[in-house]
Amino acid sequence: MRLDRITIVKFRNIAQASIEFSPQLTLLVGDNGQGKTNTLEAVHVLLTGTSFRSSKDQELIMSACGKSPQTSPEGSNWGVDIMSLDGVVHQDPDRILTLHHRMQLNPLRKKHEGPVLPVVVFSPDDVQLSKGSPQGRRRFLDWLIAPIDSRYLRLFRQYHRALVQRNKALKDPRMTSTVTSFNPLLAQSGSYLWNRRLQILRDIIPVAQKIFADLTGLRLGIQLAPGGTHNAMTDPGNYEEMLRIHQKNDQQRGMTLIGPHRDDLILTIDGFPAIDYASQGQHRAIALSLKLASFEILEQETGMTPMVLLDDVLSELDPIKRSRLLKFIALSRPQTVITDTEARNYENLEPVIYHVDQGILRQQEIR
Template identity: 30%
Template sequence: MVKDMYIESIELNNYRNYRKLKVEFGKNTNILYGNNAQGKTNILESIYMAATTKSHRGTKDRDIIRIGEDESHIRLFLRKRDVSHKIDMHLRKSKNKGVAIDGIAIRRATELYGLLNVIFFSPEDLSIIKNGPAERRRFMDLELCQISRLYYQNLASYNKILNQRNNLLKQIYYNKSLIDTLDVWNIQLVDYGSKIIKERKNFIDMMNDIICDIHSRLTGGREKLEIVYEYNVNENNFEDVLREKLETDLKYSSTQAGPHRDDISFLINGIDARKYGSQGQQRTVALSLKMAEIKLVKKIISDNPILLLDDVMSELDTDRRNALIDEIKDIQTIITCTGYDEFIKEQVIINNVYSVVNGTATRVRTEES
């Protein structure tokens, strides 16, 4: 049964171009409008940070803190299952971030995951199909980390072991006797890597169960879409491949095999959309991907995720925009755009409208449902 989770408000101090800001949100659609480079995306980023401890841009904490300041604060208030919660996040230039839930400090990011599920959709996502494999791995990892604490732990451990193994490969170049210690890292890399591969496979299988019908509707039944997980190694042969590629690894001083080199492909009627799809087809695939992501998260957490749309509507044609709007009618959505008028005629309940200008957000309209 879908429950009612939504963000009530967010407060920022010394966050990017905001010295001090408070924005309140309604349960349905909330609009942040203004010219480019005024700080609209920064508000969405802060929400994503509060939910995941990470920037959707991959930005380091010290670069998020307002210029000239040493620290930044995010305070997000949400309601979930009729209970209010507060997420406090303290970003510091010279130390790790501090996070507290309802006033109680947490030690690990995994303690935060699952409290607030958000899906971020930006114009960059429209080109995820034709971008490099790193973008598609990032798509899988960002969503899987939110819906599986164990995946986050396995991924963090894998990346740590991978870095240590790569450092050892560089040292072996100067000291050949160190090669005997490589097996210790290989065992751990295979252990964590195999778990990542299994979860990614399962994630793609679940996405395929949903995305085919969505894409068929978007294309009037003309196209059948399938996501294919292109794993670099599978969990059964990972250890063997590491041994086979040892000379290559030593030559390049980096690990050439593993899930850090995975990719996914998108087949439209059996044809690879990354290579042969038109721009319109690629955009429709990206939209299908995000809509399937919404449905999958709903299914897994038995709740509605929060949807953050960063200037996406203007990138979609009328049919695609209407399909997305129909999908988000029962979801709290926070939208950024350059013009408010374009949403007046859309069939959504608009709760709040804010004008964002140079680090300020002024509420100009409220329509409570």
Template identity: 30%
Template sequence: MYLSHLSLSNFRNYEQLTLSLSPGLFIYYGENAQGKTNLLEAVGMLATVNSFHASSDREVVNWHAPDHIARLEGTVKRREDDVHVEIALFDPTPPAIPTNGTTPAPTMELPASTQRKRLKINSIPRRTIDVIGQMKVVLFAPLDLHLVDGSPEERRRFLDRALCQIQPRYCQAIVKYRKIVTQRSALLKRIRENLEDPRMLDFLDEQMTQLASQIIYERQHMIEIINQQVDPLQTAISGGREHLRVIYRPSFKVDAAWNILEAQEQYQQQLRDSRKKEIHQGVCLLGPHRDDLEFVVNGINVLTYGSRGQQRTAALSTKLAELNYMRLSTGDEPVLLLDDVFSELDHWRREYLLQQVMQHEQVLLTTTDLDSFPREILQKAYISRIEHGAVQQEQPTP
């Protein structure tokens, strides 16, 4: 699988951009704030419909877009067919832009009811769930190097981003689950204030645990496969000194012997047992939204006792294992996006990552300079400079 064509219109600082791509390594270099991350963000959105960089869709719309719309198009070459994905993003409340340094230019606000996002596959309107996973990507950004020592939310995002691309039903479940958690938290607060009957929780608990059992099952299965991949990677990067195991830590008590229905019943009982505490605090204390991962190297939790180098090696190994997991699960090679991670790695880890990168079908990589790349890598890569939202391809390194 690879992206063969990319077209952007008023996306971030790209007023207009058209790229033709092929299998291989593409290196985009330039100073900071020129559009390198924006380019990978666009490719990621074609796969997941959401930005890994923005908190809301409106942020990606160029301030100067005359119609307040950003457009993305991509053609993906897959084993079985080609697919063309189109995304239009609307900003209904664009900011006022100064024209002379003092007076904002007038802007046209769109109605609040205006559809924010329109999606098409092969020119046919589609839902978000239909578009996610048409192209599969694995993103590796500096934040991912903090997968081990970052927040539990980042580790849950790592699970969800991969699973949503390969399991549409998982994506539907996680969206529904989050809505129920929001509703349930609001209800817990109202019960605490004696505004609702606690028995109102029974219906939401049933819905919540039905979805939770599905989400937990898929996460467990993913980590099982990840663990088949991650230890050889950790061993190779560490020169044979370290062995890594990733442990899934659900907030519910889980037993591998339970089937999905038994698990749901057990989770409901655990919610009943914690009901008084949840009402007192006004929040949902159990469920996949509170799950976490633990990284164990040579039997030791590296979050608590590991060195910074061990933590980064574990993060690197886990991201590479994610790539293998997605390939094994779908039969397709995901597009690998590397957003300026080489500057964050030491020489040995950088060399190892480069060796792994060269084995994948298509890699889009950004960096501030080319000095840290071996000549033999540069000779095999397609190199382009990005400056002020313009991409200029350069001649191959002799």
């Protein structure tokens, strides 16, 4: 897979930009806070339909309130507060994909055209994979499965819509009789989510463990802790029965206490919980191991080489981990975009360089 170009309009602080990517390495250079990470995020949204930084869609749009409405290129009435991303991807030599992503404010509307394509992101915030909240670890699993399984993404959305409605009914005594009506939908979609999460973990765990051992000489443990139960219910019938049994407790708490929306990944180093005992360097090693392993899994499952986005991570890594990451890029040869504060060569790859200043991107020659 190769991203040829992207056109960005009103994405965060980027009013308008067009980027032609190198098939190997593109470097985004500039001071902090100028829009380098925003550019990486725009690429991620174009390829996957989602941000790797925020779950709030409205944060992505550069607002232009107070101006008159305008018509979108597709002919529909979009307000002036519209963000658009357009790109061209070579999925293989014979197949070219055109991707579009549109979003507007007031009211919030979003439209994404194109498949979910494999992307691997490294950022300083990746340490939160092992030291942050369970939500971040669930998002890692969802992000990994979505490009492999389109049904997963559809049932993930179905599950959360049913969950919101069931929780609403649990809180309102007048809706008590409707609570069970949401159980079949939750059971059908939730059991599938649990099945796929267990399957992807069986694939990724041995790969991540080997990488972690190479980096640290230590043993990494990874295990899914199913939300609110000892065993993930991978059969819809058993899942629905479990919801029925626990309904009284759910009503007392006003929420659905069991399901994949409460899953967590338990990460250990030589048997000790990483969240409690890991050093900052070990947290980074866990994140690097999981991301490198996910690259291998995505490449195997999709038949495409994932694009790699490196957001200011090389300065955060110690020499051993930095060397491992650069060696991986040099050997695997993925199309890579790196943000940095200065222009330089990485592994003699002769990057295409864009200077980023206050949301304006200009291509420049390396000196």
